[in-house]
Amino acid sequence: MILDDLTAALGADCVTTGADMAPWCRDWTGQHAWTPLCVIRPRDTAGVSDALRLCNAARVPVVPVSGNTGLAGGTLGEGAVMLSLDRMNRIREIRSDARLAVVEAGVILSTLHTAAEQHGLAFPMTFGARGSCMIGGMLATNAGGSNVLRYGNTRDLVLGIEAVLADGRVVNLMSALHKDNSGLNLKHLLIGSEGILGVITAAVLKLVPRPRAFATAMVAAPGLPQALRLLNRLQEATGGAVEAFEYMDRVFMDRYAEMHPEAQEPFDTRFDVNLLVEVGATAPRDVESDADGVIPVAAYLEGVLADLLEEGAVLDATVAQSEAQRRAFWARREAAAEITMSRKPIVLCDIAVATDRVAVFLEAMQGRLAGLDAGAVAINVSHLGDGNVHYSAWPSRDDAGLKDAITEAVEDEVLRLGGSFSAEHGVGVAKLNSMRRRKDPVALAAMRAIKAALDPNGILNPGKVLPG
């Protein structure tokens, strides 16, 4: 019945059933599989609107999906209509003078990167999945990534959005303005709402001047406090131009070398604290090379590294001498999801604490993990510059109770340190327990009231974000 209605409204080529639904029947982590009622792939906002109107009238659950690269199970759709935005993949406009791009939800992130570059600009949000994730999911989860330190989270890069509400009404908030206070901020409410309040179909995104030069290094430090000293010294020397400050532990380095034996190692030996540091420069004074061909921004980085080597706060450092070497440094960092999930069973955590508390957190977890499971191994990759730690553990046995106990231990320590149990991957289904146990109960009640007000039939991405 709803299938017929959707087919009549959208056309048969926009409605998929049976085996062709395969790409929408599992998530990227391989932890979840499901069977949707159907997958619909509208070509435009009107199609999304029609589909939601019909599903709402029929009380049929709808799960929005774009790149399907999420790590929190936000696209599980057993028996649901999966609403894929992948055909809405136009970059409608790039206005380089106003430094903005108008894009549809199905645009792949790396496609936008390339388009912005052609205008001499950059869209600075980036992370490992950029080649397949799409703008819609990035906005729905308020994705973070490696450049948050300098440019903020996804929401900080959004000027306006267009979204379709549960009943099919289209809300037009496509502002291109930097100041716009006209009532409640629905834009920020919809961004990061993981599809439970509406389906984001298009957005106006900020672009930034493309750095003319980068200085990139792999650095080994004796500990995390010394790493922070490096960050602060670099921020001071460059006036806040550090674009990325990423931490990888020894387990990560070992595992990466094992899985990528072809990759050149950054150091002659292995260290505990490995950092990927990148400084970007836009001003002419920082990029015009001197008589010796040295670019100022590289000189700042090398100067700070030399000082800290002397102080013993840096153990070794390799500054990228070519774009290929820079990309190799990044390839290692961006393999984080692949490397982390290369072993099962796994407990994946995505937490945040203040930058000066990351070391305390990791130290506390060492003892707690060993106490729970002497055979467990922890692996850590962190956006150290913003305090976001991807703490994962490989327990020695596949035991739901043990995995839950590890998660609980992580959250105990995180909340003790004033942190968040959910930093950049979102809640989806993966963190429903955490929401139930840890989120401020008044905040949770307010979220439920808003959900009921905007989606009274509860058709949008049911069972996600808000614990039942």
Place this chain on the structure above:
Amino acid sequence: MILDDLTAALGADCVTTGADMAPWCRDWTGQHAWTPLCVIRPRDTAGVSDALRLCNAARVPVVPVSGNTGLAGGTLGEGAVMLSLDRMNRIREIRSDARLAVVEAGVILSTLHTAAEQHGLAFPMTFGARGSCMIGGMLATNAGGSNVLRYGNTRDLVLGIEAVLADGRVVNLMSALHKDNSGLNLKHLLIGSEGILGVITAAVLKLVPRPRAFATAMVAAPGLPQALRLLNRLQEATGGAVEAFEYMDRVFMDRYAEMHPEAQEPFDTRFDVNLLVEVGATAPRDVESDADGVIPVAAYLEGVLADLLEEGAVLDATVAQSEAQRRAFWARREAAAEITMSRKPIVLCDIAVATDRVAVFLEAMQGRLAGLDAGAVAINVSHLGDGNVHYSAWPSRDDAGLKDAITEAVEDEVLRLGGSFSAEHGVGVAKLNSMRRRKDPVALAAMRAIKAALDPNGILNPGKVLPG
């Protein structure tokens, strides 16, 4: 009855009635006056919670107020309980390493400025009312100001908030984190909601490195396009370090000189396009003076000005030679509200368009204003760097129909150019008509649904923001 209950709950010294209510019986613009039922001044969040619980049970309207410096009539409280946050004025904590301040809603903005400075840091939000406006109102209206170009609007400077909902429940979102995705973003929903969803009682605010040096100039340009060329050239030369780029027209300059005859004029003659330009520098390379005592950041500014003088894109320029001269430049700009409101009747507009469309807007308005009222005079002060224009008109007669027609003409032109009828002052009661006529109707319906969900009895700041 409610008076007795409030007195019993808060203590008699926290409940004011009669003549002592005078400061809370009018707004700063002098356009509105009213008589509240009483003014309550709780000392802490628990007091705010008690008061709201009682008022909600008794269905008594509550109007939150802090510094009462708003320009949109957001604190009108005829017959209401006015809830003043002014006694909640503690800076609870400044953590300079984490670059944050934990403050209560009643802290005066300039008090926070001073406190941050004592830690070598800055809270970069600033505007004319900083000596009396308070953090609570600043958050409730998502205030803008002169440094948005570099640091964003108020919401961009907020890590966490604490708020009390209509029924007295306290919602704790006091995150100190840069990444925190745990459900719907209530923080951004409450910021800018002008007190209709909850009362913000405390906040965690971001601090930034205090610029070690400023280069500040008054510049005269032949037109707005040339002014934009100056902005873009300066941004490029400094790697985006322009902190303020403010426009004042000739009428404003004339009126300021009239009202402040003691003030030194920046130029020997009067110009049409007058700019206050400020560049801030934090990196040592930009502030360490050379052998001649020239600071690099000043050299960049002077270099760009010299180039543009030669190109004819700058007519005259005075670079501040002392902190006193810099402050005098700012005093003129920050007298905007005083100067603009020095004549009545007045139509005050606070609109935004893309920066490259400000000139088009002003030109179009010249014709339309003259067509409506040949005797009307327009006066303009703009945050030109972010496209926010404070367009005001002094009509030749006090005629409500004429004033509405002028507002309508402004909004027609603004929307034709893709702008917003409400940039940084909020809606309050001043822009209810604009919301009714111009806001996306689906967005308006969604706002009403959220309001009903979180404040079902409609006690919080009734009659504001959402047209009836």
